[in-house]
Amino acid sequence: MTRKPLTKPRKTASQERSRATVDALVEATARILVKEGFDKASTNHIAEVAGVSVGSLYQYFPTKEALVAAVVERHQQEITQTVRGELADVLAQPVEKAVRMLVEVAVRAHRVDPRLHRVVAEQLPRVGELEKLATFNRENFTLFRAYLENHRDELRVDDLELASFVCVTTIEALTHNAVLHHAKAMPDERMDKLIDEATRLVTRYLLG
Incomplete structure (x- = not known):
């Protein structure tokens, strides 16, 4: 059985x-990772x-995987700081404006150091840090699910759990591919x- 690499730091730095x-x-x-790739990142x-x-x-x-995990965590923190306040503002908006805000926030999130973002997305499975990404996505899903519940009377969809999954996944896939894989275009x-x-697509799905 292959031994899982250690991804936790040995200790926390306390002094300057x-x-x-x-x-x-970490830097x-x-x-x-960006310039040479995971395999060149020896300790x-x-x-x-x-x-x-x-x-x-x-x-x-203890390992290079622990350092990569630290890079992943720091990058996720930067994204969260960029978008969390804006996501909270979504709850007060009408449907079309709320969807547009979500799409715009997703674009901005993927534009936080996009070259590193692409590498992080590729390396998450190798260092076992998928849970951090899953937690961030769950937060987005929970927020959007709460938003749909507040606007249930306006929507044509009945299954809000499924609708939240469809909308959040669609927005994430579109913006991820546009920013990280088609930036030149x-x-x-x-x-x-x-x-x-993207706003029109998701809005029509929700409102008919």
């Missing part, structure tokens, strides 16, 4: 100097790019059109 070391290691890992290489000793690296992180003007089309 140790926090600086951890920050340097170096992110740079290597020796990460320590070299970060400008610290391998011994210092192992004081805080999606300048701002074309992205605005995509937002229009």
Whole structure:
């Protein structure tokens, strides 16, 4: 049986100097992942790019997977800080405006360091951090489910659980692929059109 790699840090940095070391290691890992890929992100290489000793690296992180997990967690935090306040504002909006806001927020979330976002999406299964992404998606699903419940009388759909899944998954898939895999074909003007089309698609599904 293949042993699951350790993805938890050995200890938390509490002093300013140790926090600086951890920050340097996480940033170096992110740079290597983007430029060279997961297989090139050895602990020796990460320590070299970060400008610290391998011994210092192992004081805080037992494996390179633990460092990748730290990159994933930091990236998820950056996305959450970008969108969480805006998502709360959705609840007070009429259906079409609420859907547009969700699509726009999803685009902005995927534009938070898109090269790193793409690598993170690819590496999540390898470091066992899918639960973090699942938690973030569940939060979006729960918020949208609550929104639909508040607007039940306006909707043509009856199964709000299924409708929430359809809408959140559709918005995530469209914006993920547009921003991360078709960026060159999606300048701002074309992205605005995509937002229009995605809004129309989801709104018509909900309202008929």
